[in-house]
Amino acid sequence: MSEYGSDVELTLPIHVDHDIEIDEDGVSSIVSFIYIGDNEDPLETRVDLEGVADGLCEDYGDLNGYQHLYSVAHEFTRLSERLRESAMRIEDTPAYIDDLFNLSDD
Numbered sequence: 482m483s484e485y486g487s488d489v490e491l492t493l494p495i496h497v498d499h500d501i502e503i504d505e506d507g508v509s510s511i512v513s514f515i516y517i518g519d520n521e522d523p524l525e526t527r528v529d530l531e532g533v534a535d536g537l538c539e540d541y542g543d544l545n546g547y548q549h550l551y552s553v554a555h556e557f558t559r560l561s562e563r564l565r566e567s568a569m570r571i572e573d574t575p576a577y578i579d580d581l582f583n584l585s586d587d
Contacts, residue, residue, distance in 0.1 A: 494518055501530065 496516040503509050509530040514523035541549045 498523070502527075 494517075498514045498516075500512045500514070501509060502512050510527040511530055511533065513526045513528075515526070516523045537550060537553060541547065
Protein backbone atom coordinates (compact mmCIF):
# COMPACT_ATOMS: atom_id res chain seq x y z
CA MET A 482 0.00 0.00 0.00
CA SER A 483 1.26 3.46 -0.86
CA GLU A 484 2.39 5.88 1.86
CA TYR A 485 0.82 8.73 -0.11
CA GLY A 486 -2.81 7.66 0.17
CA SER A 487 -5.49 9.43 2.11
CA ASP A 488 -8.45 8.24 4.14
CA VAL A 489 -11.97 8.84 2.91
CA GLU A 490 -15.10 8.35 4.97
CA LEU A 491 -18.22 7.24 3.09
CA THR A 492 -21.74 7.48 4.43
CA LEU A 493 -24.52 5.84 2.46
CA PRO A 494 -27.75 4.08 3.32
CA ILE A 495 -27.62 0.30 3.09
CA HIS A 496 -30.38 -2.25 3.66
CA VAL A 497 -29.51 -5.94 4.03
CA ASP A 498 -31.99 -8.83 3.74
CA HIS A 499 -31.01 -12.39 4.60
CA ASP A 500 -32.39 -15.73 3.51
CA ILE A 501 -31.43 -19.38 3.66
CA GLU A 502 -31.55 -21.28 0.39
CA ILE A 503 -30.96 -24.90 -0.49
CA ASP A 504 -29.76 -25.57 -4.02
CA GLU A 505 -30.62 -28.60 -6.15
CA ASP A 506 -27.53 -30.40 -4.82
CA GLY A 507 -28.75 -29.96 -1.24
CA VAL A 508 -26.15 -27.31 -0.34
CA SER A 509 -27.54 -24.84 2.21
CA SER A 510 -26.41 -21.23 2.00
CA ILE A 511 -27.01 -18.04 3.91
CA VAL A 512 -27.85 -15.53 1.19
CA SER A 513 -27.56 -11.80 1.85
CA PHE A 514 -29.10 -9.19 -0.45
CA ILE A 515 -27.46 -5.79 -0.05
CA TYR A 516 -29.42 -2.77 -1.25
CA ILE A 517 -27.42 0.43 -1.56
CA GLY A 518 -29.35 3.68 -1.46
CA ASP A 519 -32.46 3.65 -3.63
CA ASN A 520 -31.08 0.97 -5.96
CA GLU A 521 -33.66 -1.80 -6.35
CA ASP A 522 -31.10 -4.30 -7.71
CA PRO A 523 -29.25 -5.81 -4.75
CA LEU A 524 -25.75 -7.12 -4.52
CA GLU A 525 -25.93 -10.76 -3.52
CA THR A 526 -23.53 -12.75 -1.40
CA ARG A 527 -23.69 -16.41 -0.37
CA VAL A 528 -22.07 -18.23 2.50
CA ASP A 529 -22.12 -22.02 2.77
CA LEU A 530 -24.01 -22.84 5.99
CA GLU A 531 -21.94 -25.97 6.56
CA GLY A 532 -18.81 -23.82 6.29
CA VAL A 533 -20.20 -21.54 9.00
CA ALA A 534 -20.79 -24.57 11.24
CA ASP A 535 -17.26 -25.85 10.51
CA GLY A 536 -15.86 -22.43 11.41
CA LEU A 537 -17.78 -22.41 14.69
CA CYS A 538 -16.44 -25.87 15.55
CA GLU A 539 -12.92 -24.70 14.76
CA ASP A 540 -13.19 -21.39 16.64
CA TYR A 541 -14.99 -22.74 19.72
CA GLY A 542 -13.85 -26.36 19.74
CA ASP A 543 -11.92 -26.22 22.99
CA LEU A 544 -12.55 -26.13 26.75
CA ASN A 545 -13.18 -22.38 26.62
CA GLY A 546 -15.69 -22.49 23.78
CA TYR A 547 -17.64 -25.73 23.90
CA GLN A 548 -20.49 -24.10 25.84
CA HIS A 549 -20.93 -21.65 22.96
CA LEU A 550 -21.28 -24.63 20.61
CA TYR A 551 -24.01 -26.04 22.85
CA SER A 552 -25.80 -22.67 22.83
CA VAL A 553 -25.69 -22.38 19.05
CA ALA A 554 -26.82 -26.01 18.65
CA HIS A 555 -29.72 -25.34 21.02
CA GLU A 556 -30.77 -22.31 18.97
CA PHE A 557 -30.66 -24.31 15.74
CA THR A 558 -32.81 -27.02 17.34
CA ARG A 559 -35.31 -24.46 18.65
CA LEU A 560 -35.51 -22.71 15.28
CA SER A 561 -35.81 -25.98 13.34
CA GLU A 562 -38.81 -26.93 15.47
CA ARG A 563 -40.37 -23.52 14.86
CA LEU A 564 -39.89 -23.85 11.08
CA ARG A 565 -41.23 -27.42 11.10
CA GLU A 566 -44.33 -26.38 13.09
CA SER A 567 -45.00 -23.50 10.70
CA ALA A 568 -44.68 -25.77 7.66
CA MET A 569 -47.01 -28.37 9.25
CA ARG A 570 -49.59 -25.69 10.07
CA ILE A 571 -49.59 -24.54 6.43
CA GLU A 572 -49.67 -28.11 5.13
CA ASP A 573 -52.71 -28.89 7.31
CA THR A 574 -54.78 -25.88 6.18
CA PRO A 575 -57.97 -26.61 4.25
CA ALA A 576 -56.74 -24.52 1.29
CA TYR A 577 -53.63 -26.69 0.95
CA ILE A 578 -55.64 -29.92 1.27
CA ASP A 579 -58.17 -28.68 -1.31
CA ASP A 580 -55.36 -27.82 -3.70
CA LEU A 581 -53.52 -31.10 -3.06
CA PHE A 582 -56.56 -33.22 -3.88
CA ASN A 583 -58.17 -30.83 -6.39
CA LEU A 584 -61.27 -30.48 -4.22
CA SER A 585 -62.14 -26.99 -5.45
CA ASP A 586 -65.65 -26.35 -6.69
CA ASP A 587 -64.30 -24.97 -9.99
